Amino acid sequence: MAAIRDEPTSSIGSMGSVVESIAREAGEIALSHLQSLASVSVENKGHLDLVTKADREVEAFLIAALRRAFPNDGVYGEEGANVAGSSGRVWVIDPIDGTFNFVRGGQDWAVSIGSYEDRRPDFGAIYAPMRNLMLVGGKHVETRLNGEPMPSLPKLDLSRASVGIGLHPSVATEDRLEVLRYISDELRIGFRCCGAATLSLIAVATGETDGYLALGDSTWDVMAGLPILGNLGISHTINWDHIDLRAKLRFACGSEELLAKVRPLLKTVGNKMMNGAGHG
Numbered sequence: 001m002a003a004i005r006d007e008p009t010s011s012i013g014s015m016g017s018v019v020e021s022i023a024r025e026a027g028e029i030a031l032s033h034l035q036s037l038a039s040v041s042v043e044n045k046g047h048l049d050l051v052t053k054a055d056r057e058v059e060a061f062l063i064a065a066l067r068r069a070f071p072n073d074g075v076y077g078e079e080g081a082n083v084a085g086s087s088g089r090v091w092v093i094d095p096i097d098g099t100f101n102f103v104r105g106g107q108d109w110a111v112s113i114g115s116y117e118d119r120r121p122d123f124g125a126i127y128a129p130m131r132n133l134m135l136v137g138g139k140h141v142e143t144r145l146n147g148e149p150m151p152s153l154p155k156l157d158l159s160r161a162s163v164g165i166g167l168h169p170s171v172a173t174e175d176r177l178e179v180l181r182y183i184s185d186e187l188r189i190g191f192r193c194c195g196a197a198t199l200s201l202i203a204v205a206t207g208e209t210d211g212y213l214a215l216g217d218s219t220w221d222v223m224a225g226l227p228i229l230g231n232l233g234i235s236h237t238i239n240w241d242h243i244d245l246r247a248k249l250r251f252a253c254g255s256e257e258l259l260a261k262v263r264p265l266l267k268t269v270g271n272k273m274m275n276g277a278g279h280g
Contacts, residue, residue: 168216211254
């Protein structure tokens with residue numbers, strides 16, 4: 001992070017602890033809504049893209065907490081947050097990634113807080129309360145799962161390989177079908193779709209999958225996860241120099257060996273503008 005490159009390591013670690021605490025409290029707020037899930041109002045925000053009272057309450061908490069902790073930083077979020085700052089750092093937040101899973105009482109949802117500076121994501125915290133998982137890490141912070149350092153990820157073994165996928169409903173049907181065809185017929189590997197980018201990225205971090213391929217994710221879906229994975233040797237195909245925070249992304253992340261195998265697919269389905277907002 002440009003604003004903290006010259007800060008002592010202890011200061012950087014303190015920042016990580018603060019963000020981790022904020023993410024945990026935000027997750028507890030979301031959990032409180034599960035106890036009265038039947039009464040949570042749900043509005044349609046496009047096909048299968050649900051926003052809830054819980055979303056808005058958690059985002060409001062995140063904005064207030066981050067502004068208190070880092071008053072010079074900006075905040076940008078899924079539910080409309082766009083607070084300007086003076087430091088150059090922007091906290092990109094997703095109050096509940098996997099809202100559809102959340103409103104159905106599922107486990108695959110998480111709070112995501114990512115730092116964006118110099119046009120790059122460089123630190124993140126992801127908290128999945130129902131799974132009791134807290135994943136943090138980034139450029140200056142060791143990647144840890146529930147406080148424990150993460151081990152190195154194994155080399156790609158195509159005989160047992162699997163990738164997570166995220167296919168937004170706004171993506172053309174032929175592109176979604178081509179992703180499934182390519183993974184099944186060309187790569188001949190398995191795939192998983194859990195409906196939450198954050199949980200898919202956690203699966204990469206824990207070695208449950210070898211990568212993640214997405215058409216239509218937003219920047220707030222991946223801003224925390226990508227720098228966390230970067231410490232574990234995971235690369236991605238996003239060119240941040242040509243992406244703004246409103247972008248809908250088409251990208252893959254994984255080992256360099258995996259990315260070499262999926263780049264032909266991304267040449268076919270990955271170089272398209274989505275919703276006029278950009279591409280990955």
